[in-house]
Structures are given as C-alpha cells and as structure tokens.
Amino acid sequence: MPINYYIFLSLALFAIGTIGVLTRRNAIIVFMSVELMLNAVNLLMVAFSKFHGLADAQIFVFFIMVVAAAEVAVGLSIIVMVYRKIHSVDINLLNRLKH
Amino acid sequence: MSLHEIVFWLLSFMTIACGLGVVLSKNPVNSVLFLIATFFTLSGHYVIMNAQFIAIVNIIVYAGAIMVLFLFVIMLMNLNKDAEPQKKRLLQFIGFISGGALFLVIIAALRTVSLEGNAVDGTMDIGLIENLGMVLFRDYVLPFEISSVLFLSAMVGAMIIAKKEKVPTDSNTDHSQQIKS
Numbered sequence: 001m002p003i004n005y006y007i008f009l010s011l012a013l014f015a016i017g018t019i020g021v022l023t024r025r026n027a028i029i030v031f032m033s034v035e036l037m038l039n040a041v042n043l044l045m046v047a048f049s050k051f052h053g054l055a056d057a058q059i060f061v062f063f064i065m066v067v068a069a070a071e072v073a074v075g076l077s078i079i080v081m082v083y084r085k086i087h088s089v090d091i092n093l094l095n096r097l098k099h
Numbered sequence: 100m101s102l103h104e105i106v107f108w109l110l111s112f113m114t115i116a117c118g119l120g121v122v123l124s125k126n127p128v129n130s131v132l133f134l135i136a137t138f139f140t141l142s143g144h145y146v147i148m149n150a151q152f153i154a155i156v157n158i159i160v161y162a163g164a165i166m167v168l169f170l171f172v173i174m175l176m177n178l179n180k181d182a183e184p185q186k187k188r189l190l191q192f193i194g195f196i197s198g199g200a201l202f203l204v205i206i207a208a209l210r211t212v213s214l215e216g217n218a219v220d221g222t223m224d225i226g227l228i229e230n231l232g233m234v235l236f237r238d239y240v241l242p243f244e245i246s247s248v249l250f251l252s253a254m255v256g257a258m259i260i261a262k263k264e265k266v267p268t269d270s271n272t273d274h275s276q277q278i279k280s
Contacts (some may be wrong), residue, residue: 001103001104001107002214003214004209004212005107005111006144007207007209008206009111009114009144011202011205011209012115012118012202013114013115013118013137013204015163015198015199015201015202016115016118016119016121016122016198017118018116018198018200018201019122019194019195019197019198020121020122022193022194022195022197023122023186023190023194023195024186025123025185025186026127028169028172028173028178029121029122029127029130029168032121032130032131032134032169033121033133033138033209034259035161036118036121036134036137038270039137039138039161041140042153042157043141043144043145043232044140046144046145046148046150046153046238047148049150049225049226050130050150050225050226051214052148053225054225055225055226055230055231056234056236056238057237058150058152058153058225058226058231059231059234059238059239061153062153062156062231062235063162063239063242063246064122065156065157065160066249067246067249068161068165068251069160069164069165069250069253070202070249070252070253071253072165072168072169073168073225073253073254073257074168074170074253074256074257074260075255076172076257077256077258077260077261077279078260079172080172080175080176081260081261083176086261088126089176089178
C-alpha cells in the first residue's frame with residue numbers, strides 16, 4: 001500500500017471531523033468530532049512509523065491517547081456541569097462571555 | 100489485487116462511511132455507535148500495518164473506556180431527537196464548504212509529494228509490545244512519568260468540576276429557571 005493512500009484517508013477523516021465541529025451545535029457531538037480528528041492523526045502517525053521503520057511514532061500515538069483520555073474526562077465533566085446549569089448542551093447558549 | 104489491498108479498501112470505505120455517520124446522524128446515541136465502529140475499523144488499519152499493540156490499546160481505551168463515558172453522559176442527559184439543536188441551513192452549508200475546502204487545499208498541496216515506499220511491507224516487529232516497551236522505558240521515561248501527573252490532575256479536576264454545588268448562588272438558579280420555562 002503506498003503511503004499516499006494513508007495520507008489521503010487520514011486527511012478525509014480530519015476533514016470530516018472539521019465539518020462536524022463547524023456544523024453541529026450539540027456539545028457532545030462537537031467533542032466526538034474532535035476525537036475523530038485526533039484519530040486521523042493517530043492513523044497517520046502509525047503509517048509513518050511503519051514507513052520509516054521506527055517505533056517512536058507509535059509511542060507518540062500512545063501519548064496522544066493518554067492526552068485524549070484526560071481531555072475527555074475534564075471536558076465531559078464540564079459538559080455535565082453546563083447541562084446542570086442551563087439544562088441544555090447547545091453551544092450557542094454559551095455566549096455569556098460576550099456580554 | 101492482493102489481499103492487503105482488498106482489506107485496505109474495505110476498511111477505508113467503512114472508516115469514511117462511519118465517520119460521516121458520526122457527523123450526519125441526528126440522534127447522539129447513533130453518533131456514539133458510529134464512532135465506536137470507526138475506532139474498530141481504525142484498529143483494523145493498525146493491524147494490517149503490524150501495529151498490534153496500538154490496535155489493542157485503541158480498542159480497549161477508546162472503544163472501551165472513552166466511548167462508554169460518552170454513552171453514559173448522553174444517556175444521563177436523556178437527549179433525544181426532538182431536543183437536538185440544529186444550526187441554520189446557511190451555517191451548515193458554510194461549514195460543509197469550509198471543511199471541503201480544507202480537504203481540497205491539503206490534497207492539492209500533497210498531490211505532487213512523492214514518497215517512495217510502502218506502508219505495509221517492511222519490518223514486522225516494530226509494533227510488538229517488547230520493542231515498544233524498550234523504546235518507551237528507555238527513551239521516553241520522562242514523558243511517561245509526566246503523563247501520569249497529567250492523568251492525576253485531570254482526575255482531580257474532573258471531580259472538582261463535576262461536583263454538585265451545595266449552595267447555588269442566586270443568579271445561577273434564576274437563569275436555570277428562565278431556561279426551563
């Protein structure tokens with residue numbers, strides 16, 4: 001498999017994640033789109049690790065997973081707190097910093 | 100067409116389809132299930148690239164732990180299709196155009212890049228746990244320890260943020276009453 005195919009596949013996944021962040025208003029789905037983008041990066045890392053024959057990129061994938069787990073824990077607790085306050089997960093309601 | 104290519108195209112098609120399902124499905128629970136399917140197909144990609152450890156960790160950590168957390172939160176909030184907020188048609192259209200433009204621009208930039216080589220052939224043993232463990236604990240010990248501190252702080256932070264407030268202030272209760280009515 002040429003490495004270009006993996007580049008285009010992960011690019012497509014990243015673009016889908018971007019579209020999800022831009023078009024959805026549900027905070028949880030925005031979060032899931034960010035996860036999709038992180039996974040696109042992981043796929044590219046593993047492909048290049050195989051391409052160069054070095055294991056360092058796979059260690060980086062491991063660290064990305066660690067950071068993603070921490071991010072999801074904190075982010076979901078923030079979403080739960082927002083839901084408890086305004087009874088919605090609509091990100092358009094979170095504009096009180098503007099005023 | 101070799102077996103590798105058939106598996107690659109099948110997995111890629113499923114990855115893209117499930118990724119689109121995450122973004123396009125109206126029900127949040129369906130989105131989570133599509134995302135789990137995406138993670139499984141990505142694990143398949145890791146397996147055909149001989150990264151077995153990453154494939155297993157991807158299934159255990161992502162599909163097992165993180166997605167269950169998402170599913171719990173969604174079911175806790177009892178979100179259904181009627182409560183699902185939708186952006187305006189124009190904004191959705193602009194979002195799709197922007198994402199597609201990003202995709203096209205990076206493809207145009209990378210189209211002429213020629214990387215000689217193959218992502219599937221080559222050495223077989225980089226992805227094994229033995230080799231990865233040697234690299235992790237020899238070259239990356241300090242980041243490993245720092246990530247444990249990150250985990251601890253994330254755990255404490257999540258607990259503090261999600262803790263129920265004993266005495267809510269007046270402005271907060273007023274606002275929640277407003278939204279409810």
